[in-house]
Amino acid sequence: MPKDSLTITDNRTGQSYEVPIENGTIKAIDLRKIKTDEKDFGLMTYDPAYTNTASCKSRVTYIDGDAGILNYRGYPIEQLAEQGTFLDTAYLLLNGELPSQAQATEWTYDITHHTMVHENIKELLDGFRYDAHPMGMLMSTVAALSTFYPEAKDVRDKATRRTQILRLIAKIPTLAAFSYRHLMGLPYAYPDNDLGYCANFLQMMFRMARGYQPSPVLERALEVLFILHADHEQNCSTSAMRGVGSSEADPYSSTAAAIAALYGPLHGGANEMVLRMLKEIGSKDAIPAFIREVKTSGGEVRLMGFGHRVYKNYDPRAKIIKRMADQVFEVTGRNPLLDIALELERIALEDEYFVKRKLYPNVDFYSGLIYQAMGFPVDMFPVLFAIPRTAGWLAQWEEMLEDKDQKIARPRQVYLGAARRDYVPLASRG
Numbered sequence: 001m002p003k004d005s006l007t008i009t010d011n012r013t014g015q016s017y018e019v020p021i022e023n024g025t026i027k028a029i030d031l032r033k034i035k036t037d038e039k040d041f042g043l044m045t046y047d048p049a050y051t052n053t054a055s056c057k058s059r060v061t062y063i064d065g066d067a068g069i070l071n072y073r074g075y076p077i078e079q080l081a082e083q084g085t086f087l088d089t090a091y092l093l094l095n096g097e098l099p100s101q102a103q104a105t106e107w108t109y110d111i112t113h114h115t116m117v118h119e120n121i122k123e124l125l126d127g128f129r130y131d132a133h134p135m136g137m138l139m140s141t142v143a144a145l146s147t148f149y150p151e152a153k154d155v156r157d158k159a160t161r162r163t164q165i166l167r168l169i170a171k172i173p174t175l176a177a178f179s180y181r182h183l184m185g186l187p188y189a190y191p192d193n194d195l196g197y198c199a200n201f202l203q204m205m206f207r208m209a210r211g212y213q214p215s216p217v218l219e220r221a222l223e224v225l226f227i228l229h230a231d232h233e234q235n236c237s238t239s240a241m242r243g244v245g246s247s248e249a250d251p252y253s254s255t256a257a258a259i260a261a262l263y264g265p266l267h268g269g270a271n272e273m274v275l276r277m278l279k280e281i282g283s284k285d286a287i288p289a290f291i292r293e294v295k296t297s298g299g300e301v302r303l304m305g306f307g308h309r310v311y312k313n314y315d316p317r318a319k320i321i322k323r324m325a326d327q328v329f330e331v332t333g334r335n336p337l338l339d340i341a342l343e344l345e346r347i348a349l350e351d352e353y354f355v356k357r358k359l360y361p362n363v364d365f366y367s368g369l370i371y372q373a374m375g376f377p378v379d380m381f382p383v384l385f386a387i388p389r390t391a392g393w394l395a396q397w398e399e400m401l402e403d404k405d406q407k408i409a410r411p412r413q414v415y416l417g418a419a420r421r422d423y424v425p426l427a428s429r430g
């Protein structure tokens with residue numbers, strides 16, 4: 001019978017150790033017993049950027065990067081995008097099961113009735129410069145919510161946690177839309193409880209003096225984009241959420257940290273960068289020269305919206321978005337940058353550089369084109385990512401708090417700096 005264990009021989013000492021294997025992993029702490037002598041600290045693993053380290057056990061989201069599979073709580077993303085709503089998906093991520101009809105009604109009612117924000121938030125936003133990036137405003141206002149709800153600190157109390165989860169999912173579209181209105185110099189538009197989650201967000205964004213009737217096609221497209229972005233297991237921003245949350249910070253502060261992580265151009269800022277890249281390329285004729293630049297830049301110039309740490313195949317979310325683009329463009333008119341994007345994808349997928357490195361379009365390659373056609377300015381793209389991802393962050397945050405294996409996150413290091421030395425007073429330093 002094969003044993004679920006690993007035998008390690010330390011060639012420094014000739015000693016052998018047996019380490020159990022569970023769920024395809026060994027516990028890094030089990031390596032600590034591998035020592036050259038009693039004084040030795042013991043062996044550690046070195047894994048910058050956590051490319052091969054599981055930081056938690058999770059039951060929320062499953063990804064098979066080689067096969068291009070993404071499931072939330074076991075449900076394939078394609079089925080959720082085809083048949084689900086964003087709020088059902090958020091409920092599923094948080095509770096493990098799709099809501100019954102009664103639960104869905106209650107959940108939708110509760111979210112709808114928490115969409116207002118304290119009036120002081122408007123004053124906070126007014127303090128930002130006229131051209132402040134909305135992601136900076138979103139991050140700050142989400143962090144500020146912790147000061148309005150000090151009871152949120154009680155993260156060990158499930159009922160308190162659940163109230164903050166409702167508030168965050170409900171208020172984040174309001175904060176996002178308010179940030180946009182500040183950027184545009186428009187009066188803030190209040191939530192409308194008669195509308196669904198996405199329609200309400202669209203009206204808070206785009207309503208002018210005579211009200212706003214969102215196109216059902218655009219409302220559904222936003223719903224699908226929100227479903228696709230709701231969770232993606234242990235990515236950079238989710239790890240930030242779990243990392244900050246592990247110190248038992250309140251969920252508003254932890255979510256603000258996750259938004260900060262999402263802001264980076266290698267993560268949620270990528271769809272913004274895709275649009276800027278397509279604009280810079282400017283025409284189909286310029287694509288070969290751009291691809292040459294990417295290939296010869298030694299990794300400095302990247303084809304934004306391509307490549308993924310986990311997917312080494314076509315990102316299943318990108319497939320869904322690409323299909324949906326046609327429906328959206330029927331309503332909004334075709335985004336002229338789409339032709340450049342399609343040609344760029346075609347050329348890249350045939351190019352040995354991208355094939356060899358398994359670089360395929362990720363979720364961000366086409367999402368920005370749709371957002372732009374819907375009327376969202378480029379600065380809003382990462383904000384549009386943060387709204388639905390809040391549900392995933394909160395599901396992962398709560399799972400972390402309930403996980404008996406978890407403690408405050410505190411990685412080790414390999415110290416390679418100076419050995420102990422004596423302080424030299426300034427006058428003696430030359």
Ligand code: ACO
Binds near residue numbers: 268294298305307309
């Ligand atoms: N364009 C050109 N080359 C690339 C790209 C790209 N987009 N992505 C990776 N490569 C190359 C790297 O230069 C490297 O080449 P090398 O082996 O010759 O050095 C190789 O492919 C492996 O790249 P890594 O950086 O090691 O891959 P990693 O897993 O660390 O990075 C990442 C993943 C950050 C997403 C990367 O592919 C990238 O920068 N993509 C562009 C930004 C982007 O679209 N981000 C969105 C990701 S999805 C999301 O966050 C929602």
